[in-house]
Amino acid sequence: MNEDIYGIFLLIVVGPLLLAIPALHSRVPWPRHLAIIPALLLIVFPGDASLAMPWFLFGTGFAVDGEVRWILVMSVAVWLTAATVAKSSRRNPAYDRATPFFLLTLAGNLGAVLATDLVGFFSFSTLMGYGFYGLVVHAGDAEARRAGRLYLIFLIVADLALFEALLLAALTTGGNLQYVVVRQAMAGTSSSQLYLWMALAGFALKAGIWPVHLWLSTTFKSAPLSTTLLLGGVPVAMGLLGAVRWLPFGEIAFYVLGMVIMVMGVAAILYAVLMFFMHAPLTMFPVWGTVAVTGLSVMALGTGLAHPAVWRQYEYLTYPFIASLGMFLAALTFAIGRLQDKRQAPEVDLQRVEVLSPWGEGGMGVIERWAEDRLLILRSLWRDLRLKAVEQYQRIFDWGKPAVFIWGWSATITMFVFLGLVFAWLAG
């Protein structure tokens, strides 16, 4: 169509990828910003454009149109902020080591935004996921590694679920995995329920939707600001974006699943509020914020699934909503992060955060005491449970190498049981 901007299309993904090579980016000033510039150009470039790449994987392509541009704007803004924040905190010696991961994640993010089909989206979001892992753990302390590992496990399981969904889609459509084609095809086949389950599970894990938000909260506690800033804008928004693009919203009415998802959304919001009231340090505020906001989106998704008509009515709002959501979360994180910096918050510790809530901090104390009165029993019960869970994780992490096996096993078994149940349900 618009062949003129062929080069830019490629560059906005290839640029960061190339710059990720240490030998290159160490010779360039401001490499992180430099990598974002092509994307910036693409935003300001007027009009829609697309590029087919039949030789790439099973044939994929990039396209930009009005909807995608919303997401792109959000991404670029978040990334630019993150790059700038990181630059300003150059005193961190790990900065150079983090740069390749920053750029890889950026490339993955941009690619996922622009991809026109499922495989392209999947590939780039995987790249983004692994890059994110690097960003999370590059600080190198034990806590960051724990957070990273947790994130990684969720990521892998999510990718597996999405992979199965992909296979189902490919089987149904005979190989054409364009969003439009898949959405239409999946609306009316026998495997569509399984497809929905898989895709939703995958994106729930990726976006950190309650109850699989664990990686999100753990990561938040340990990662530097430049990374946590991205947590809202990148995985969460991308997860939602993926769900919207992959699933045949508005074309299929699946009342039960829709209701289940809606209930989950409500539960997520309740949970977030609860957590916030129970023992939230300021650092954790964005986490619960994120959980709550994604819960909101999940409710929207559930509604869409249960009532396609409603979805069709408000469909035009989807992309702006996701974009603003990402922007909002990033802004929230950024603001609180700056606040935190100024206050020189004590070093966060995974265990201590949970055990010793910083009671009586600022104006929050009143509300907290109120909550304590009201929810004393519930809270103590809940805290015990949480403590147990944390201890368990702690023990697993501290095992070191054996832990790897246990993860592998438990993840495998969980996956099997889950898939098995789904299959059994489908069959019966």
Added chain:
Amino acid sequence: MGALLSEISWGVVLILLPLAGGIACFLFPRAAKVLGLVSVFAVLLSVSGLGWNIKVNGIYRHAIGGWNAPLGIDLYADGLSLLMLAATALVGFGISVYSADYFEREDAARFWPIWLLLLAALNALFLSADVFNLYVTLELMGLAAVALAALAGGRDALGGAMRYLLASLLGSLAYLFGVALLYHGFGSMDIAMLAVRVEASPAVWAALGLMSVGLLLKTALFPLHFWLPPAHASAPAPVSALLSALVVKGSFYILLRLWLEIFGPLGGGVDTLFGLLGTGAILWGSLQALRQTRLKLLVAYSTVAQIGYFFISFPLAASAGVTAWSAAAYLVLSHALAKAAMFLATGNVLRFGGHDRIADLDRVVQRLPLTACAFALAGVSIMGLPPSGGFVGKWLLLQAALTQDRWDLVSVIILGGVLAAGYVFKVIGHAFTLADISHESREVPAKMEWAALLLAFGAILLGFLASPVLSLVGIGVPFGVSEVSP
């Protein structure tokens, strides 16, 4: 040229030439080496001449002095004889080249005459057309072989030779007894005539029994192999090679001939017995070989095992004649080449390190690469891995066994190959590794290494020559025409 080639009676030449050479060597001990080599080479050429003759004119038959059977002596050669003659000439030449450097002056003077005598006996044996003549050549071969086995002197060699001599004489006498019975029954010594006249009778059964036992004893088929390992292991390397590669084949050839022409059609379960003994030989010989700690004994027991394969053909021949016999012929030929190479390689190792303890081989691969290569290549053929003569033989044998659903034999054939791999690689593995006791080393002449290598290479090459070789062997239809096509 062609006319000249077909005019010469190559059979006579083949017998007289080595005989004359042997006498010359005896008379001129200083020139023994040259004379011997020239004679053997001439024999090689003569075999080619005979081969050409047979290929053009078919079966070769020559009455010595114009006297026909039954009084005169006939020489007879068909494809099978030619195969044996060619194997003898080829292997003999290889061993001769090796021996030229192996034997020092005094030993050489003794070795060459006896070896040429043995060669003459072997040639005569393969060319004989009557059972008594076979006896004489058999005896001659046996005596020459014993003399060679004793060449090294010393307790082991002399003891081994003595045992060998007694076994050999016993075997010959049993065979002669059988000849007497046959002659009594049918009034002829000529194999062809006997083949026509023979019919089942107690005397024939007795003859079959006696001759078989005698020949099996000389062929060292399990459980009559007791004399072979000590004799073969204690002789000088080239002699071991001759004994293992050629001499045991002489008596096997007689048995095969008699079976094909005279006894085979009688039936009667003897073939089953042969098959059983062959099975026993393969298993027992291989297991014994695996247990050995000395290289030469290992190789000698390997011969015991390989002989078993020749006898597997007998029970299979009833309904897959040509395939089974072709297998046997091919196995005989490739075993001759491979086993000679193996013994020669062993001789090199022995000379190099002064011992043949397998565990202390000490990186022979680096230090005698050609020898190690020869051993390995020969081993490939012994194991029956492709591409090699041994593989072709085993393939045909398996094919014959499978068409008849003889699963017992199939499993033995396969198992024998696996066991063979076991003992061959036991040696090769140690040849790569550093030993605890490093040994002093002595120069090994290049010719000795190359002779072993070329023989082994010949065994490998046979894997690609099955078609021409088998068509040559088929001249004169020695195996009959009872082919069961797959």
Added chain:
Amino acid sequence: MSAAFLFALVGVGLFSLGLYALIVHAHLLRKILAINVMGSGVFLVLVALAKRTGESQPDAVPHALVITGIVVAVSATALALTLMLKLTAETGRAELPEDQGK
């Protein structure tokens, strides 16, 4: 029972006796002699069976064979004796090496 058959039977007997002796006796000279006895037995059979039923003249061929056989036997015996002497010189006893331990 004809005379020829009797001779043949004797020949068989000699052969068997020789075989027995060959196996039983350890001393090499006895073994060599046993071989010779066996050989004689075979020759006897050959000669005896030359008188074939229904023919007045005995067959000449077996006689020729026996003569050849004797030549072979003599040379074999000579070789055996030489070996025995050498072995005796080497080991001090006229027995097969493995048999000495008994």
Added chain:
Amino acid sequence: MNWDAWIPLLVIASSLLPGLIIFFLAEDRKRLRTTLNLAGALVKLALVCWMLWGVYHEHHYETRLTLLPDLELVLRAGPLSLLFLTLSTILWLVTTVYAIGYLEDSPHRSRFFGFFSLCVTATVGVALSGNLITFLLFYELLTLSTYPLVVHRGTEVARRAGQSYLVHTIFGGALLLLGTVWLYTLTGTLEFTPRGFLNDLGEEHRPALVIIFALLIAGLGVKAALVPLHGWLPQAMVAPAPVSALLHAVAVVKAGAFGIVRVIYDVFGVDFAAGLGVTEPLAWLAATTIIYGSLRALFQDDLKRRLAFSTISQVSYITLGVAIAGPIATIGGVVHLVHQGLMKITLFFCAGNLAETLGIHKVSEMSGVGRRMPWTMTAFTIGAFGMIGAPPVAGFISKWYLGLGALEAGQEWVIFVLAGSSLLNAAYFLPILHRAWFQEPQDAWPEEHHFGNKETAWALLLPPLVTALMALGMGMLASAPFSPLGWAQFISQREFYRP
């Protein structure tokens, strides 16, 4: 006989002759040896490219020599042959460069490179075999020519490993031989034919055919390291790194897997085999192997052992792909032949570099090695992600078609196996990557060698980078013309759709 008939033979000769000459070169003739090695590899590559072009344009390259009466030695370049042939030719070139760098100044190089060339000759022969007996011939030659490479170091451990290797392969070879002869006595032909040559065989032979199938697969399964015949592979790790690369990626394991593909497609024919009911047990066996290998890999601290168990697991993808017996799974299995080769050879090259440069043999010694050897570890990372099946590395393509094929054939359980394997792969590869990239290095490496300001010698660094790039490229450019995927689709089409 025209010129085309000689090309397969020339392909064989292009490594056989240099190999034979190299045996007789003195140790110090380094330049001549290197020239011969590389010249042979390049000539072979040129010939293979020529044939690729030709086969694409429907040329026939076939050499026939009489081997036995009624049996011929047939070398034929078909699409499947060429896939494997191209892989082994390219990887041979790369591995030769690597081996030259790796064995710098070590003893017995002439012997090593001689057998190395023989090994490749055998592999190429396996690829080009046009009938089962030719296959058998080269298959056994492969056994023999790799043995000296396995025991090359000449230590007691090496001898043991070699012994184990032989016990397994000789046993397998014997079974293969038995199956082959039996088949021959039943059919009177062994010629590889698309969709098999057994279709005309009567119903009464079915039990025999099932046993023959089992025999052939067991014989091939030894080299393809199917559980429980895999025991030799982890032990063979004592061999030098280029040999491991050869064993795992180019030659031995591949020959076994390739043989299984051949047996199912060109001897039995997929439909016929499925009709016999033999493919499903095979698929289960492959699945067991996949999971078992991955589980064992988890527990290995020795890097090369971990990779070895990973090979056991990954190679069975190929078997699984063909055993699913559908057109799409076939693509996955066949293309994995190439992809696994590239990814695994990369990993082994990298393991060799770590051992050679820093003396690192264990995963637990790898902390922070990414900073010391970034390029090597980048290649390793690409290979590892490929193994996990992360896009866009080549492994993703394989897994994609396997999964799709399984769904298409209605064998959903395969999805569980693939998912489980991916998880386990991640579980044993990602900790390595984490350790290498994100942990602080130790004070000193076990045994460090310096190569100026480079992380290691060029000859050691280039091969893994090249193969990693190829693995990446084959994934990203899977739909480009002449990609392995395209070729695998071509093969699958021939097997399933052509009348």
